[in-house]
Amino acid sequence: MKLYQLVVKDIMRRKKRVLYASLGVVIGITTIIAVLTIALAGQTNIYGQLEKYGANLMVMPAISDIDIGLGGLSLGTLSVGENYISEDKLPEIRQIADGKIREALGIEDEGNIVTIAPKLYVNTKINGTSVIVVGIAPQEERLVKTWWKVSQGKYLEAPDEALVGAVAAELLKLNVGDAITLNVGEATITGILEETGSNEDYQIFVPLETVQKAFDKEGLVSSIDIRALCNACPTSDIASAINENMAGVRAIAVKQIAETEMGMLDKVSRFLFALAAITLAVGCFGVVNTMTTSVHERIKDIGIMKAVGASRNQVMKIFFYEAIIIGVAGGLLGYVTGTLLAYIVGPLIFGGVAISYAPQYFLPSLALATLIAVIASVYPAFRASRIKVADSFRSL
Numbered sequence: 503m504k505l506y507q508l509v510v511k512d513i514m515r516r517k518k519r520v521l522y523a524s525l526g527v528v529i530g531i532t533t534i535i536a537v538l539t540i541a542l543a544g545q546t547n548i549y550g551q552l553e554k555y556g557a558n559l560m561v562m563p564a565i566s567d568i569d570i571g572l573g574g575l576s577l578g579t580l581s582v583g584e585n586y587i588s589e590d591k592l593p594e595i596r597q598i599a600d601g602k603i604r605e606a607l608g609i610e611d612e613g614n615i616v617t618i619a620p621k622l623y624v625n626t627k628i629n630g631t632s633v634i635v636v637g638i639a640p641q642e643e644r645l646v647k648t649w650w651k652v653s654q655g656k657y658l659e660a661p662d663e664a665l666v667g668a669v670a671a672e673l674l675k676l677n678v679g680d681a682i683t684l685n686v687g688e689a690t691i692t693g694i695l696e697e698t699g700s701n702e703d704y705q706i707f708v709p710l711e712t713v714q715k716a717f718d719k720e721g722l723v724s725s726i727d728i729r730a731l732c733n734a735c736p737t738s739d740i741a742s743a744i745n746e747n748m749a750g751v752r753a754i755a756v757k758q759i760a761e762t763e764m765g766m767l768d769k770v771s772r773f774l775f776a777l778a779a780i781t782l783a784v785g786c787f788g789v790v791n792t793m794t795t796s797v798h799e800r801i802k803d804i805g806i807m808k809a810v811g812a813s814r815n816q817v818m819k820i821f822f823y824e825a826i827i828i829g830v831a832g833g834l835l836g837y838v839t840g841t842l843l844a845y846i847v848g849p850l851i852f853g854g855v856a857i858s859y860a861p862q863y864f865l866p867s868l869a870l871a872t873l874i875a876v877i878a879s880v881y882p883a884f885r886a887s888r889i890k891v892a893d894s895f896r897s898l
Contacts, residue, residue, distance in 0.1 A: 523792035524832040526785020527871050531836025532843060533778035535860075535867055539844035543857045558646070559741050561595060561726040563587055564752040586722040587751055592618060594748060599728055599740045606736045616730050619646045620723040622713050628682050628706070629674050635684060635706045637713030637723075646729045647702075654678050655693035661709045664689040668696060669703040684708065687716035728753075782870075786878045789828065793821060793882030804886055814887035821886055825879035826872055833871030837864055 563585055600615045609615065622637035640658040644650060655678035658665050666676050671694045680691045689708050697703050714720045730737060737755040744753035804817055841859045848857035
């Protein structure tokens with residue numbers, strides 16, 4: 503009988519003990535695969551949103567929060583600063599943005615380069631339900647929101663028209679052709695957007711001037727989106743220039759937001775990897791314990807093998823073969839359960855983001871699990887190889 507056949511036969515005879523030995527490895531690999539799969543889905547989602555949104559910036563009012571307290575008691579925070587941006591700042595913002603791009607890319611054309619899309623957010627009630635109405639520049643907004651698709655009706659063309667998000671239309675029971683009241687004005691719904699999976703699904707979009715007049719906000723906007731139609735555009739430099747040269751506003755590049763999210767994702771992943779490493783270490787000790795116990799149980803068998811001519815290397819190979827089987831089984835089960843765990847936990851972490859299995863982690867999971875098992879079997883295999891024939895007779 504060959505060594506590997508002997509190992510398989512022995513494993514089949516001690517199924518429960520082998521299962522317990524591989525359990526720690528399975529849990530560790532499960533954690534690692536789940537973390538890697540979820541992190542990969544999160545990164546794909548973040549980069550997908552960044553790629554879809556383009557090389558953009560967002561300009562917001564420069565509002566700061568001040569902590570208010572009485573002695574050792576915290577009474578909350580107080581927001582300081584204007585909640586709106588004057589439309590008079592739009593030409594200056596364009597000048598800075600276009601100027602930075604011309605400087606960076608050597609463009610001599612004097613025409614407009616970036617697309618500037620101002621927005622005004624107001625909270626109102628429609629059909630008795632509180633909803634956010636967003637005043638937009640229709641053409642500019644469509645250039646920035648390239649993923650927008652109108653599922654019913656048509657896009658905004660006139661000042662008294664409205665575009666409704668998919669969820670808002672369903673909750674408010676609004677259809678194309680319905681009229682909605684905007685404080686002191688009125689607008690007719692001409693289109694309903696396809697669901698985007700963002701806050702836009704809950705909002706109603708109306709031309710900016712109409713919202714400004716209806717809510718007495720002439721000349722004011724809540725935020726400004728800037729779309730630079732080139733991946734090489736220096737968005738971070740543009741944001742810095744706006745922050746340095748314009749008072750009352752704060753500009754931030756979307757890439758910076760994505761980098762912040764990626765940084766948080768990396769920190770969480772590192773913490774979970776540390777837990778997985780601890781689990782693998784515990785699993786490694788579990789394999790050592792199981793293998794050592796197996797040595798004591800098989801003293802007689804090992805002695806008989808040595809009596810009929812088995813060498814120390816052959817005895818050690820028996821335990822290494824068993825460790826390889828434990829490692830491969832642990833890696834396979836860990837990969838499967840880790841992927842299933844990612845499918846369950848991933849959408850909870852990233853708000854419904856699609857999780858897909860990662861085949862590139864299959865072979866590394868087997869290799870890592872096998873390596874852990876083999877390392878754990880070194881000491882028991884060495885002890886088994888030192889058993890003498892006389893020792894086996896004393897165990898009878």
